[in-house]
Structures are given as C-alpha cells and as structure tokens.
Ligand code: SAM
C-alpha cells in the first residue's frame with residue numbers, strides 16, 4: 001500500500017518483547033523495564049494475525065526485533081509462523097547475539113534468512129560498560145554460531161559513539177575481512193533519554209570515511225538505508241547509516257509494530273495506533289490508518305532536538 005507521499009510500505013519491523021538480557025546505555029534504563037502485564041502484550045496469535053494483515057496490504061519483508069527477541073520463549077515458533085504467512089518473502093532478525101549459540105540453528109530452520117547482530121566494541125571492558133551487564137565473549141560466540149548456521153547474510157551493527165568507540169573504527173571495519181559479514185556503523189539517535197551521553201557523543205558516520213579514507217571503495221546501494229563501501233579484499237561490506245546527518249525519510253518503506261501492540265508510522269513520531277484486541281476488518285483498518293499517518297519526515301533530529309517518540313529504543317525495536 002502507498003502512503004500519502006507515494007511511498008510503498010513493504011517492510012514491517014516487529015518487536016516481540018521489551019525485555020532484554022543486556023542494558024545498553026543508549027537504549028534502555030539501568031534498572032531494566034517495568035514489566036507490563038501479560039495482557040498488555042501481543043500474543044503469538046495476535047502477532048501472526050498482524051503479520052497476515054500487513055502482508056495483505058503489501059508488506060513483504062519482516063524484521064523481528066525487541067528488546068532482545070531471543071529472550072522470548074516462543075521465538076522460534078513466532079519466526080516459523082511468520083515465515084509461512086502468504087506474501088511474506090523474507091524474515092530477518094536483529095539480535096544482540098548472546099543466545100545464538102543455542103538458537104541460531106533452530107531460527108535458520110524456522111525460516112529466518114538474515115541476521116543483524118549488534119556489536120559496538122571489541123574491547124571486553126568497553127563491552128561490559130556499554131551493555132552494563134554483558135560479556136563480549138558471549139556476543140562473539142553468538143556471531144560464530146550465526147556464521148556456522150548458514151544464514152544468507154549476517155550483518156554486524158555498531159552504534160558509533162564519540163569518545164567511546166570512534167577509536168575502534170578500523171578494528172571493527174576489519175571484521176569484514178575476517179568474516180563474510182557486512183560491518184555497519186549507525187549514528188546514535190537521541191531518544192527520550194540517552195543515558196549519560198553528552199552532545200560530543202553524537203558524531204556523524206562520516207567519521208568512518210575520515211578514518212578509512214582512500215581505503216574504502218564505494219559500492220552500489222542495495223535497496224537498504226546504508227551507504228556501502230568495501231575494504232580491499234574484504235569478504236563483506238562497510239555500511240554507513242546516517243539517521244541524523246542525512247535522514248532517509250523520502251525512501252522510508254517501513255511500519256513498526258511494538259510488543260505492546262502499537263503501530264508506529266514513524267520511528268521518531270509520537271503517533272501510535274493500537275491493534276491490541278482487534279481482528280479482521282478492525283485490524284486491517286487500523287493498519288491502513290497507521291500507514292496513511294506516516295509523516296513526510298520526522299523533523300530535525302539532533303542532540304538538542306530529540307526524538308519525539310517518547311519511548312526508549314527497547315520499547316520500539318530500532
Ligand atoms: N536487542 C537487539 C539488538 O540489540 O540488536 C534488537 C533490538 S535493538 C533496540 C535494535 C538496534 O537498535 C540495535 O542495533 C541497537 O544498537 C540499536 N539502537 C538502540 N538504541 C539506539 C540509539 N539510541 N541510537 C541508534 N541505535 C540504537
């Protein structure tokens with residue numbers, strides 16, 4: 001379906017939980033989430049119905065996210081049922097990777113084709129700092145499990161943070177030589193709360209170009225939001241995702257569904273449309289309303305002009 005600005009909505013980001021086994025400083029509060037009641041969250045049946053409705057309106061690609069999707073007990077079943085929905089051509093997932101040693105093979109078998117794994121640093125102390133409770137070793141084991149499980153594509157995502165990991169641009173980029181993975185750098189987005197980060201932490205992805213300069217060969221875009229490059233002889237690409245320094249609203253083909261059943265027309269907008277408890281025509285109408293409510297762009301986004309979403313990222317899904 002097309003929105004009011006002629007953009008065709010073909011991609012849904014589906015958050016299946018707000019809970020997480022990490023506590024990344026830019027994403028969620030140290031104390032975790034105030035657990036909503038079971039009744040507030042979408043059930044597996046409602047999730048599948050929502051995916052069927054989205055597919056009937058032209059959604060073809062689904063990205064399962066969270067919170068951490070792998071802490072959801074029925075995640076393999078959700079993936080399998082979503083992948084079987086008529087019209088859905090691709091199910092992918094974004095994960096912190098920690099639980100992939102147990103779950104990579106079942107997810108692949110359930111029909112998940114591609115994985116994005118978050119990895120902000122290669123330093124164990126810095127990993128512990130940024131995730132507050134995580135272990136780098138667990139994340140690296142998860143990446144290796146993903147590579148062994150035969151996904152069609154594995155991408156690594158690093159949120160680029162001034163004064164934290166801008167000194168690791170080269171070693172992170174080198175992972176695209178070591179493994180057949182794309183290494184993507186993402187500008188940190190100023191959500192309702194950004195932990196302790198000050199203005200200097202919000203740096204543009206062009207910093208990657210300054211560091212790697214002439215070593216990067218530009219490649220054609222692949223339909224995604226990243227500008228793509230390759231290091232000489234690398235197995236994977238380098239991607240730069242600039243939601244702040246150059247937004248991609250004109251090409252936005254997405255709708256988001258949160259774990260508590262809210263359709264979000266825009267990541268950084270306040271508008272939300274609940275589908276909790278709806279089915280059939282009622283749910284379909286709510287999807288159409290949400291798609292037609294997509295704004296032309298999300299407005300200025302910077303340290304001073306924070307996201308209007310009013311939610312932390314773990315309750316949206318990225
Ligand atoms: N737990 C999974 C993970 O970390 O990959 C999936 C959910 S997480 C909210 C999805 C993505 O959003 C991750 O790549 C994470 O780094 C990114 N993210 C979270 N907060 C962000 C922020 N303030 N700015 C930019 N990216 C952010």
Ligand code: SF4
Nearest residue numbers: 020023024027067096
């Ligand atoms: Fe959890 Fe992902 Fe948020 Fe980190 S970025 S706290 S892993 S949901």
